[in-house]
Amino acid sequence: MNKIQERTVTALLWVNSVTHIIISLALVMAMALITIYFFYEIYQAIVVHSLFKGFLHALGTLLLLWTIAELISTEIKFHKAGDIEVDVFIEVAMVVVVREIILLPVKEIAPTLMEVGVWVGASLLLGLTYLLVRLGQRNGDQQK
Numbered sequence: 001m002n003k004i005q006e007r008t009v010t011a012l013l014w015v016n017s018v019t020h021i022i023i024s025l026a027l028v029m030a031m032a033l034i035t036i037y038f039f040y041e042i043y044q045a046i047v048v049h050s051l052f053k054g055f056l057h058a059l060g061t062l063l064l065l066w067t068i069a070e071l072i073s074t075e076i077k078f079h080k081a082g083d084i085e086v087d088v089f090i091e092v093a094m095v096v097v098v099r100e101i102i103l104l105p106v107k108e109i110a111p112t113l114m115e116v117g118v119w120v121g122a123s124l125l126l127g128l129t130y131l132l133v134r135l136g137q138r139n140g141d142q143q144k
Helices: 003-048 053-082 086-106 112-141
Strands: none
Touching: 003 053, 053 086, 086 112
């Protein structure tokens, strides 16, 4: 490679590292804020005496916390090994869809059958995608 290409690659690697540092800091801040919000939702459920609705909202927030924790774990793996598996993002998408399904019964406006069908269909497609990715990873591991 010539010097311009080497400098370009060096600059891009530096920008990539800085970007991942920013992402890591944003994930830590998001974790802190969502944790505070989780306890606030529990407090609100107790004060308002709406335990069922409050529990479902808190569960939805807890799923967001799990998602952030998974993304933090992924960032740690990236910083150590430099690669990220695609299945993590499918898992995150599955959690988001499951969270929406859990929160459907406590929405202010009752969901339509079409809306429920879209979320259930999305969860089934994500589950199938996750299964295919994991099978592909397993077959790739066996061939090595």
